[in-house]
Amino acid sequence: MPPVGAAGIIVYRNYLSYRSGWYIFISGFLEPVFYLFSIGVGVGKLIESFEYHGQQIPYAEFVAPAMLATSAMNGAVLDSTFNFFFKLKFTKLFDQILATPMTTRDVAAGEMSWCLLRGGIYSIGFLAVMLGMGLVHSWWAVLALPATLLIGFAFAGACLALTTYMRTWQDFEYVTLATMPMFLFSATFFPVTAYPGVLRWIVEATPLYRGVVLCRELVTGVVTVESAVSVVYLLAMGVVGVLLARRRLDTLLLT
Structure with missing residues (x-):
């Protein structure tokens, strides 16, 4: 089958499975929205302004782009870990798919498309929420949506690959162990300059930090070379993840 058509069939199948449980689908969207209102707006009442790249911006405008990157991460991680594992190990959905003209390439592409x-x-x-709150003032923000898709691509690729190595539901504790610290410490609520030497380098090497930098620079209109670094980083992470995921699916389903 043509790759696009095969991926579309898998996306449509996932749509049908979520159609009656739409409220579960939107659950991951609400968490960053609540953080924006509670911390970005609430704490923002105590902080008049915040310096970013030499200019003063309201604290909520500093936090909101980080929550945007987190929204993209949440959407990608939820389906590329828990849901992917369930379909792979329990319902044996992919074994059934491979009984059709589809291949493991189509499975990887379809699941990636759904995550995106x-x-x-x-x-x-989330961008609509930001616009409604008056937190977007730069035309660079039109590139924020493609940036979030790139963030989703990076996390979905990596998580699809890692999930193929998981054996039980207990292994998913490592997912929370990785995503929660990234969320809290990826310059989400305060600048990365607050960290000392080596710790700062570690934070700057995390994928969510790269996503936060990209979204924050686009939304505030202060675009630097760090955005280019983030694009290359996230693109490479996604490509390597997808290739590894397909190879692992070959091992698990075809041998």
């Missing part, structure tokens, strides 16, 4: 769709929907919704 979910992350994209979360990001569009």
Whole structure:
């Protein structure tokens, strides 16, 4: 089958499975919205302004782009870990798919497409919230949506690959162990300059930090070379993840 058509069939199948449980689909979108209101707006009342690249911006405008990157991450991670594992290990969905003219390449592409769709929907919704709150003032922000898709691509690729190595549901504790610290310490609520030497380098090497930098620079209109570094980093992470995921699916399903 043509790759696009095969991926579309898998996306449509996932849409049908979520159609009656739409409220579960949007659950990952609400968390960053609540953080924006509670910390970005609430704490923002105590902080008049915040310096970013030499200019003063309201604290909520500093936090909001980080929450946008988090929305993209949440959408990608939820479907590329828990849901992917369930379909792979329990329902044996992919074994059934491979009984058709589809291949493991189609499975990887279809699941990646669904992860990007979910992350994209979360990001569009969060951008609408930001616009409604008056937190977007730069035309560079039109590139924020493609940036969130790139973030989703990076996390979905990596998580699809890592999930193929998981054996039980207990292994998913490592997912929370990785995503929660990234969320809290990826310059989400305060600048990376607050960290001392080596710790700062570690934070700057995390994928969510790269996503936060990209979204924050686009939304505030202060675009530097760090955005280019983030694009290359996230693109490479996604490509390597997808290739590894397909190879692992070959091992698990075809041998």
